[in-house]
Amino acid sequence: xxxxxxxxxxxxxxxxxxxxxxxxxxxxxxxxxxxxxxxxxxxxxxxxxxxxxxxxxxxxxxxxxxxxxxxxxxxxxxxxxxxxxxxxxxxxxxxxxxxxxxxxxxxxxxxxxxxxxxxxxxxxxxxxxxxxxxxxxxxxxxxxxxxxxxxxxxxxxxxxxxxxxxxxxxxxxxxxxxxxxxxxxxxxxxxxxxxxxxxxxxxxxxxxxxxxxxxxxxxxxxxxxxxxxxxxxxxxxxxxxxxxxxxxxxxxxxxxxxxxxxxxxxxxxxxxxxxxxxxxxxxxxxxxxxxxxxxxxxx
Ligand SMILES: [Zn+2]
Numbered sequence: 001x002x003x004x005x006x007x008x009x010x011x012x013x014x015x016x017x018x019x020x021x022x023x024x025x026x027x028x029x030x031x032x033x034x035x036x037x038x039x040x041x042x043x044x045x046x047x048x049x050x051x052x053x054x055x056x057x058x059x060x061x062x063x064x065x066x067x068x069x070x071x072x073x074x075x076x077x078x079x080x081x082x083x084x085x086x087x088x089x090x091x092x093x094x095x096x097x098x099x100x101x102x103x104x105x106x107x108x109x110x111x112x113x114x115x116x117x118x119x120x121x122x123x124x125x126x127x128x129x130x131x132x133x134x135x136x137x138x139x140x141x142x143x144x145x146x147x148x149x150x151x152x153x154x155x156x157x158x159x160x161x162x163x164x165x166x167x168x169x170x171x172x173x174x175x176x177x178x179x180x181x182x183x184x185x186x187x188x189x190x191x192x193x194x195x196x197x198x199x200x201x202x203x204x205x206x207x208x209x210x211x212x213x214x215x216x217x218x219x220x221x222x223x224x225x226x227x228x229x230x231x232x233x234x235x236x237x238x239x240x241x242x243x244x245x246x247x248x249x250x251x252x253x254x255x256x257x258x259x260x261x262x263x264x265x266x267x268x269x270x271x272x273x274x275x276x277x278x279x280x281x282x283x284x285x286x287x288x289x290x291x292x293x294x295x296x297x298x299x
Contacts, residue, residue, distance in 0.1 A: 003062070006054050007290025008047060009111070010067040012036060012083045015043075017050040019061070020290035024119055026283075028054055040085045048098055064104040064292030065095070066111035066285045068136070073153035080172075104292035108132065110147045110156065111288030112278075113140030116243040118291055120279035125240040129233060131158060134246030137179040141237065147292075159183075163228050178229045182222065184248055191218045201248055208253070219253070226254070227261025230275070235267045245278040 004027070009016045012034060019028040030053050032046055047065070055061050069081030076093060078086050092105045106114075113122075113130025122128035128142045139158030141148040148155050159179035160172050167176025168186070180186055184201045191197065191204050195214045199207065207215035230242065244254065255275060263271040280287060 005062040005293035008065045009286035019054045062293030064289040066289040109138030110140035112284045115284040115288035117142035121243045121276040122241045127239040129239040132246040133248035231265035
């Protein structure tokens, strides 16, 4: 990095912004509510306001923005964002016009992977694979400190590779996608199907630790699917490190049980890839966004 930059994490309920020093340190942090009920133009205004609070007038610092959803490589429109009013909008182009500068926009999984690869658990890894395991499931590939997007902007879209033919239907239209098996809601649904009881991931793990056999069975299946899905990536990419983020990444049992589940599906007689917990917590998204401004060629 050669200069300061701005990072913005555009969430459904809040928009967080930071000003990052050339050394990667956060110099200033500010948050505003998204107020998505105000609509698309209102959100653009909120972002512009945040930017003006993070820099002095006319400064025009490099700016990166992270958001859930994906940017189409074909038409530049945002898709699959949980902030519904942004979907189908040329947000990238509109923000560049409004803020008068080139802006780097990436999905939240890529921002997470970049931040952890540069400043967190994957620091100094030549090839890092970052995974978000939460309400949604995503992934990002970072090569020598830069996000690898691919020509179709889908590199690292781990959440929608398929591991069970004719498996559960996913919102993307596919069946047996990793997201439809490994997300927090998918784990809760598997438990509800097995027991008739409604519980979230935390509750299911608490039951498992109390010796509940249904919770044990459901979570064992989750680990088995995780092992297959992760081995598929490692067999192709062979990253130096895998970093896990998102709500489910705080489950200790994953780090105890996943290595064997991955090894069982790996094209190698041992698993040497470290599977690590995130180090930057909830800040990874906004840190990754600020790093974008200094680390991508194709934003
Ligand atoms: Zn899918």
